[in-house]
Every structure is written in structure tokens, then in C-alpha cells.
Amino acid sequence: MSNMRFPPWAIWAMLAGLAGFAAMIAASVRHNRGVRRSLFAYPYGLWMVVFTIIPLLLIGYYAFTNKAGQFTLDNFKTFWDSNYEMNKQLIELGMDPQTLGSARGTVNVDTLVYSLWMAFLCTAICLFVGYPAALFMADREFKLGSTLVILFIIPMWMNFLLRTIAWMSLLEDNGLINTILSAIGLPRMQLMYNSQAVLLGMVYNYLPFMVFPIYNALAKQDGKLSEAAMDLGASPMLTFWRVTMPLSLPGVISGITMVFMPSVTTFFIPRVLGGGNTEMFGDLIERTFLSADNWNVGSALSLIMMILILMSLTLLRKVDPEGEGGSTI
Amino acid sequence: MEERPQLIKLEDVSKEYDGTVVLSDINLYIRKNEFVTLLGPSGCGKTTTLRIIGGFERATTGRVLFDGEDITDLPPYKRRVNTVFQKYALFPHLNVFENIAFGLKVAKRPKDEIKARVEKMLSLVNLKGYGKRSVESLSGGQQQRIAIARALVNEPEVLLLDEPLGALDLKLRQEMQLELKRMQQRLGITFIFVTHDQEEALTMSDIIVVMRGGYIQQIGTPKDVYDEPKSAFVANFIGESNIIRGTMVKDFLVNFCGANFPCVDKGFGEDVPVDVLIRPEDVQLVEEGQGMLKGTVRSVLFKGVHYEMIIDTGEFSFKVHSTAMQPEGAAVGLSIIPFNIHIMRPMQVDAFEEEEAEE
Numbered sequence: 137m138s139n140m141r142f143p144p145w146a147i148w149a150m151l152a153g154l155a156g157f158a159a160m161i162a163a164s165v166r167h168n169r170g171v172r173r174s175l176f177a178y179p180y181g182l183w184m185v186v187f188t189i190i191p192l193l194l195i196g197y198y199a200f201t202n203k204a205g206q207f208t209l210d211n212f213k214t215f216w217d218s219n220y221e222m223n224k225q226l227i228e229l230g231m232d233p234q235t236l237g238s239a240r241g242t243v244n245v246d247t248l249v250y251s252l253w254m255a256f257l258c259t260a261i262c263l264f265v266g267y268p269a270a271l272f273m274a275d276r277e278f279k280l281g282s283t284l285v286i287l288f289i290i291p292m293w294m295n296f297l298l299r300t301i302a303w304m305s306l307l308e309d310n311g312l313i314n315t316i317l318s319a320i321g322l323p324r325m326q327l328m329y330n331s332q333a334v335l336l337g338m339v340y341n342y343l344p345f346m347v348f349p350i351y352n353a354l355a356k357q358d359g360k361l362s363e364a365a366m367d368l369g370a371s372p373m374l375t376f377w378r379v380t381m382p383l384s385l386p387g388v389i390s391g392i393t394m395v396f397m398p399s400v401t402t403f404f405i406p407r408v409l410g411g412g413n414t415e416m417f418g419d420l421i422e423r424t425f426l427s428a429d430n431w432n433v434g435s436a437l438s439l440i441m442m443i444l445i446l447m448s449l450t451l452l453r454k455v456d457p458e459g460e461g462g463s464t465i
Numbered sequence: 466m467e468e469r470p471q472l473i474k475l476e477d478v479s480k481e482y483d484g485t486v487v488l489s490d491i492n493l494y495i496r497k498n499e500f501v502t503l504l505g506p507s508g509c510g511k512t513t514t515l516r517i518i519g520g521f522e523r524a525t526t527g528r529v530l531f532d533g534e535d536i537t538d539l540p541p542y543k544r545r546v547n548t549v550f551q552k553y554a555l556f557p558h559l560n561v562f563e564n565i566a567f568g569l570k571v572a573k574r575p576k577d578e579i580k581a582r583v584e585k586m587l588s589l590v591n592l593k594g595y596g597k598r599s600v601e602s603l604s605g606g607q608q609q610r611i612a613i614a615r616a617l618v619n620e621p622e623v624l625l626l627d628e629p630l631g632a633l634d635l636k637l638r639q640e641m642q643l644e645l646k647r648m649q650q651r652l653g654i655t656f657i658f659v660t661h662d663q664e665e666a667l668t669m670s671d672i673i674v675v676m677r678g679g680y681i682q683q684i685g686t687p688k689d690v691y692d693e694p695k696s697a698f699v700a701n702f703i704g705e706s707n708i709i710r711g712t713m714v715k716d717f718l719v720n721f722c723g724a725n726f727p728c729v730d731k732g733f734g735e736d737v738p739v740d741v742l743i744r745p746e747d748v749q750l751v752e753e754g755q756g757m758l759k760g761t762v763r764s765v766l767f768k769g770v771h772y773e774m775i776i777d778t779g780e781f782s783f784k785v786h787s788t789a790m791q792p793e794g795a796a797v798g799l800s801i802i803p804f805n806i807h808i809m810r811p812m813q814v815d816a817f818e819e820e821e822a823e824e
Binding site for chain 2: 358360361363364365366367368369370371372374375378379382383
């Protein structure tokens, strides 16, 4: 790896995470039998064709053609090697790129891996923070549960750009937190322009997408089921692992998918809260389309992203075809 | 009958929810191997009582004893009781076998023992070969039997049943009543059964606890509560009844509907107002002019086994069950033998009763 934006074991951690997710889906399919498909899905299918399939075909067209409209795979080669176009021109001019010191440019691949890594971290944090929160919210004994639900919903009424900018005014060098720190005599801290700040912004924005599907799955669970488990001798802990948790898995899978998908395509947040080294794939695509005005490479990058997302969508629809998890949002 | 030891004892148990009293001064003991039914209208506290025994609710005051041991604060998973829930509460993510095996797995029994015991249970509830089925594919009656098997497989000392037959149709319910009673006798387990169905209670129970408004009204054998109800409420709730306000003239003589009747009750004092209970099947219809009262048939309903007639004596409309029909408008005489006249202390008319009358 050319730079240290993610640790060398990031890929292994993500693979382990993916394996865990697959195990969860397998468990959920085993635990939640008799999932049926509904006729009501068909209007949605039509919507998909008009607004998803056709744009997809257009992106496919751009991705596999060059500026002259001829078929080419160069755009994907550019994804793999960001210097590909330049080196090709050098060769055409009769020069050897290697002797000129022009190696493979890994910025695109690195940005993708970095985005996946950030999305993975964001999803993991959201899961570990969101599940207990959902558990509290769904607990009928816990009187503040419904208040908590509202507290989670209210920030979502605001635009996410606004929420992100609000974080900026908190974390800035002269922001609220640093002002307070210096007021009580503590040294000011560099809170912004790093990966952690980007991660914070992402978790803050996407947490509700994790909490609500899990909350829904937990809240509609029959309270008698955990009573039955305890009646049969299971301690509260065992009741959770044997009954409550397995039955909430569809919600967890919805939550993971609904956080991971927007996380991996995150843009704007890195630009506002991150520094120069925190560009994510969403920003890269935007930059390729708009700043570099290269629709062909941009489309190729989008297509790669889209394949990743479609894969997780397919998984989601396999597990939760009625989209029950996301119905509150 | 030999004296069986007391297994469960409730001492002065009461329960409040946010200041609303739902159970007051419940004192109750349940002997080993008894089939005890908590009977009463909805909201009488019978389910709350059951949930206190099961450990799902904590009594606000009072104690719960199990085999002489105080279990008031013991959580449900440490109690030697198992529950059959109202809507079964089967685990939807587990198949039939896994549902029944749940308690044994939690208790970490060896695998082959679990298998043997679950299979035995499946054949006990006539569902052999259903182990691999998903619980949602089963009918209500089958789910019911799985719920019973899931509880019984743990060999509890006490089985709590919360209106377990409520969701079944009449025919199935009657079959299950007999089946449950058979199981209880065969396995020698104490059953505590909650129902609002008086017929069910009379059919199955050794002891019936009649409850109302959070109080126990009467505890007794089915025969006791039917023949010797302690109050007009119990009389009305269990079986059909004519309850007439009357006066106890002296021991063995009661006055109602303007006539004196010899009876078998004593000890109420002289000239004391009382409630008189006469079951519809205990009123004999005789020729006009004979008997103690005379009246006119107001309506006749055919009920299958018998006719139900409303006979107006001018002071009271008697409900009469008889296999011999008298046509509407006929003038008849009414005769009641002393043994069938049951005297009760009059009930205090409170707001609660009026509320119920409206229902």
C-alpha cells in the first residue's frame, strides 16, 4: 500500500466481517422460515426498471466506451492504475514509462479499499452502539423508551449537510469543544481533518439507519416469548442469546445493509470533516465526473461501486423481502 | 381422600399497578397433585395470580411459598414451575423438536437424553413425527399440544396454564379438557389452570377458586361451589340461577315471594334479609293450584336437553329447566323441595357489581 490510510490488516478484518455477515444471513434464513414474496412488490419493480435499470444501462455504456464512443476497457484499467492513460500516451510517444519512474497509480484502488474500510468501521460502530440503544427503546419496562425513539428521530428531520456542518463548528480549531477546553485550562486539540472526524460524522449520520430496523424487529417481538424462555429456565442473558437476538436478526441485517450502503458511497462528509488524505470513493466519483470532466472513467468507478451495492441489496432482499426493517424511515 | 401436603401457598398477597389494586389479600394454598382452577370474569385477577406464582409479576405485599420455601423474590427461571401461555408463545425461529427441547438444552442435559425425552413427549401429545415441522405450519390445536409438551418435558412440579384452551373451537376444547385431565392424573403433576369458562372449571378441577375484582370469593370442590355457593355472584357465575331476595324467618324457614318455605339452612338469625338461590333445574312444575307458588309461563326456549321456561309469579320471574314443556301463557304451580333451597348472606351492592351488571 502506498500510504497508511488503513492498517495492513484492514482487508482481513473486513473479510472476517463479511464472513460474520454471511453467517448472520444463514442463521436468519434458518431461524426465520416461511418468508414469502408479495404481489405488492411489482409496482416497485416497475419503478426499479424506469429509474434504476435504464440509468444503469447508460452508466454501463459510458463505462465501456471512450470519449469517441468506441468500445474500450481502458476506464477499468484506469481504476486499477490511475496513471494508465498517461503511461499509454508515453508509450505512444515512444517513451518507456518505467525508465521515467512512472509506476502504477494506486490512488483509485486505495480510495475504494479506504472507503470499504471506513464503511466497515462505521457499520461496526453503529451496530455496537445501535443494538443496545434499540434494546432499550424496545424495552416495555423502560419508561423513557419512546422518548429515546423521538430523540433519535428529531436530528433526522434536518438535512445531513446541515448536521455535518454543525459538527464542524463543534470540532474546529476555534470550535465549541476547543473553546471549552482552553477555557478550563486544557490544551487545544486537533479534532478535525482526520479519519476519526470523518468516522464520527458518518456514525452520527447513519446511526438511525441501524437503530430503527433493529428497534422495529425487537419491538414487534411478542414479550411472551422471552417470558416463555425464562419460564423454561433460561436466565435473562441466555434468553437474549437464544430468543431475543435470533429473532431480531432480520432487523440487524437490514440495519447493516442500510448503514453500509450509504457509508461506502459517502461523500461531502470527508470533504467537510476530513483532511487531504481522507477522500472517499463517493468524492472520487464526484471529482472524476465534475472536476476532471471524465464521464467514462467516472462511470466505470460508479459501476464498480454499484456492483458492490447491488450485491448487498440482493442479500438484503433475500433475507428481508418485505423491507420490514426500514419501514419507520 | 388422604391429606396431600401443601405445595404452594400464597399469604396475604396483593398486587398494585400504579396505584390500581388488582389483587387484594389473596390467601390460598394448593396441595400436591391437585387440579386447581382459578375461575372468574376478565379483570378478576386470576391471570395476575398465576403470573405471581410463575414469577413474572412480583406481589406488592405478601409472600409466596413453594414447598415451605419463600419464593416471593425468586425469578421465573429459578422456579420449579412451567407455564403454558395463553397464545402458546412458541418460538417461531425453532422447529417443534427444538421448541420442546428448549428447557432441557438450557438445563444442559445430554443430547441423547434430550432426544429420548422429546420423542416421548411428542408421542404423549399425539404428535409423533412432527419434530422437524415449523411451529407456524401447525394448527391451533397442535400448537397447543406442543406448548403443553414444551412445559411438561421439564417434569415440573407444578404446571401453570393460562386459559390454554381459549383459542380452540368447542369440540377440540372439550377433547383437550379430557386429555389434560388424563395427563394430570397420569403424571401426578399439580395443575393450576386459569379460565373464565365455568363449565371447563367444573369438568376438570379438583378445587375451584372463584375470583372477582381481585378478591377470592369462594374456594371449594366443583360440587361445593355449584351446590353451596357463598354469594349470589358465585351462584350466578357458576351455572344458571334464580336469586330471590327473601327473609329468614327462623332456622329452617325462609320467606320469599310472599310464602314461607321450609329449608335446610340455619344459623342466620330471625327475620334477617337473605338471598335465596334456586337452580332452574330444581324448580318442579306441578298442576295449577298445587305447589307453593303459582305463575304464568312467559316464554319457552328449546335448549336441546331441556326446555327453558320463564315463569312469572307476579313477584319474581323464575327461570325453570324441565324436560316437560308447558305452553306459553299456561298457568302452572311451582314446587321446590327444602333441600334445593339454598340460603346465602346478601351481597353488598357496590359500584363494582353495577359495573358488571352493565356488561
